[in-house]
Amino acid sequence: MKFQIKRLLSQILIFFSANLGAFGFKTGFCYPFFYCNSCPAATSACPLRAIEQSVYKGSFKWRLLLFPILILGFFGVTSGRAICGWACPIGLLQRGTGKIARKLKKYPLIKKIGDHKIEPYLRYVKYFTLIGIVILTTALIGFMFTDICPVGILTGTLPTLILYPSKFVPNPFFWIALIIFILFLVLIFTIERGWCRYFCPVGAILAPFNKISFLHVSLVSIEIFEKECLHCNACSNACPMGIDVTNMNRDPECILCGKCIDVCPKKLIKFERN
Amino acid sequence: MKKMLVLQISALIIVSGSLGGMLFFTDVYEEVHSGIVSVLCLSCLKLEPKTKTDFTFETAYGEPHPDFVLDNLSNGVVFLHYSEDACPGCDIMYPVIQNLFNFTFAKEDTVYKIFSFEDSDVAYFYTNIDHTSEEMENSFPVYDKDHISGLPMFVIITLGYEKGIIKPYYTTVYGTLGLDNDKDRIAFLTELIQESIDIYNQNREGYNQNQ
Numbered sequence: 001m002k003f004q005i006k007r008l009l010s011q012i013l014i015f016f017s018a019n020l021g022a023f024g025f026k027t028g029f030c031y032p033f034f035y036c037n038s039c040p041a042a043t044s045a046c047p048l049r050a051i052e053q054s055v056y057k058g059s060f061k062w063r064l065l066l067f068p069i070l071i072l073g074f075f076g077v078t079s080g081r082a083i084c085g086w087a088c089p090i091g092l093l094q095r096g097t098g099k100i101a102r103k104l105k106k107y108p109l110i111k112k113i114g115d116h117k118i119e120p121y122l123r124y125v126k127y128f129t130l131i132g133i134v135i136l137t138t139a140l141i142g143f144m145f146t147d148i149c150p151v152g153i154l155t156g157t158l159p160t161l162i163l164y165p166s167k168f169v170p171n172p173f174f175w176i177a178l179i180i181f182i183l184f185l186v187l188i189f190t191i192e193r194g195w196c197r198y199f200c201p202v203g204a205i206l207a208p209f210n211k212i213s214f215l216h217v218s219l220v221s222i223e224i225f226e227k228e229c230l231h232c233n234a235c236s237n238a239c240p241m242g243i244d245v246t247n248m249n250r251d252p253e254c255i256l257c258g259k260c261i262d263v264c265p266k267k268l269i270k271f272e273r274n
Numbered sequence: 275m276k277k278m279l280v281l282q283i284s285a286l287i288i289v290s291g292s293l294g295g296m297l298f299f300t301d302v303y304e305e306v307h308s309g310i311v312s313v314l315c316l317s318c319l320k321l322e323p324k325t326k327t328d329f330t331f332e333t334a335y336g337e338p339h340p341d342f343v344l345d346n347l348s349n350g351v352v353f354l355h356y357s358e359d360a361c362p363g364c365d366i367m368y369p370v371i372q373n374l375f376n377f378t379f380a381k382e383d384t385v386y387k388i389f390s391f392e393d394s395d396v397a398y399f400y401t402n403i404d405h406t407s408e409e410m411e412n413s414f415p416v417y418d419k420d421h422i423s424g425l426p427m428f429v430i431i432t433l434g435y436e437k438g439i440i441k442p443y444y445t446t447v448y449g450t451l452g453l454d455n456d457k458d459r460i461a462f463l464t465e466l467i468q469e470s471i472d473i474y475n476q477n478r479e480g481y482n483q484n485q
Binding site: 021026027028029030036037038042043044045046049050052053056057059063064066067070071073074077078138142144146147149152153156157160161166167168169170171173174177212213214274 | 278279281282285286289290292293296300302303304305306307308309310311312314315316317318319320321322323324359360362363365404420422449450452
């Protein structure tokens with residue numbers, strides 16, 4: 001079975017297992033990826049909600065802070081950001097929209113945005129989202145990221161409105177979150193994996209683990225690589241995260257999707273387990 | 275290479291050991307299960323249930339009324355207020371209730387107090403489900419009339435007449451009551467309590483707790 005088909009099956013399987021709450025199966029774990037516990041079918045808790053609860057308005061509940069971080073840390077140490085590429089339902093969604101984003105890249109304006117010199121710096125925005133909106137504003141003024149979360153709108157609010165059309169009305173956060181959700185849609189349809197690259201706070205927790213994870217993507221030995229690489233740039237062109245693959249070394253953005261491994265004509269890129 | 279392997283193994287031992295320890299020695303699993311997965315913060319859902327004030331005899335899942343409600347119902351209307359820690363909707367409603375009863379308390383307190391409301395007693399219970407007893411927490415789904423499982427939630431229990439029996443009769447409202455300001459929220463709750471007291475006064479003579 002082709003590698004990318006295996007990855008797609010993994011994403012679909014995990015999407016369904018994340019929604020077993022529809023059959024009454026609910027756990028006390030946090031998802032190790034971005035998914036909303038407000039989803040009518042959710043089985044587990046959003047890791048960001050647990051973090052927010054732990055620091056809300058200056059309170060400090062160390063267990064609720066540590067629990068999601070340790071769950072994410074466990075997956076991070078073993079496989080880095082593979083969760084983003086192999087498990088996250090929002091990653092699955094962006095896998096679909098990524099094809100459109102790739103086609104739109106032919107248009108000069110979209111290409112210009114994607115290739116702009118500030119683009120690499122925008123990748124740090126997700127760390128600001130995590131520290132600023134998930135932790136600081138929650139702790140200082142009680143303003144929580146989950147109140148305006150676009151993923152919450154997609155996986156919690158909209159399914160609830162569809163399932164129970166006459167039961168609920170929007171609250172004041174709804175309209176702000178809806179605008180952010182529309183921007184989220186524009187982003188993921190114009191920039192491949194735009195949410196993962198720039199804004200995902202869960203990705204921001206997982207990203208540093210790429211530096212020490214057991215499983216990672218690496219080049220074959222430097223000597224062989226320098227001798228055999230055709231410099232065709234197929235690997236970097238295929239990368240949904242926009243990484244310069246030939247120069248990467250345990251890049252925090254790598255989601256271990258394996259697309260670079262698939263397209264390398266000389267098979268100079270590989271998964272490594274140490 | 276060896277250094278990296280030592281770092282990786284150390285990190286894995288620390289992370290998995292701490293996670294296992296937390297699951298084994300603390301009740302964090304239960305805390306997440308009951309506080310986040312099973313109970314929704316309505317502001318996170320970005321929606322509020324439509325406010326319906328119709329009274330009913332049927333508890334949400336057919337469970338009996340808790341003893342602490344039945345005990346207090348002999349003396350007057352019972353008002354239950356459910357809240358949680360990280361919940362902007364709960365924060366909006368917290369001062370509304372304090373103004374309504376002209377009484378202050380901390381958000382993480384558990385409160386039981388009898389108030390005189392237009393010459394009638396109202397037993398007020400405030401429950402923060404992150405800091406409460408099992409009995410109070412278990413009463414939350416009993417009164418989740420519309421099967422919302424969301425917070426904040428307010429329940430007013432009075433006495434009603436059905437098929438020759440006087441029995442507990444209640445309504446539940448959720449969120450910020452679908453209203454924009456505190457003045458309207460206080461007026462809404464005042465009217466609801468007054469209505470409950472009127473119904474209570476019509477039926478109190480025939481009430482037998484053990485029926």
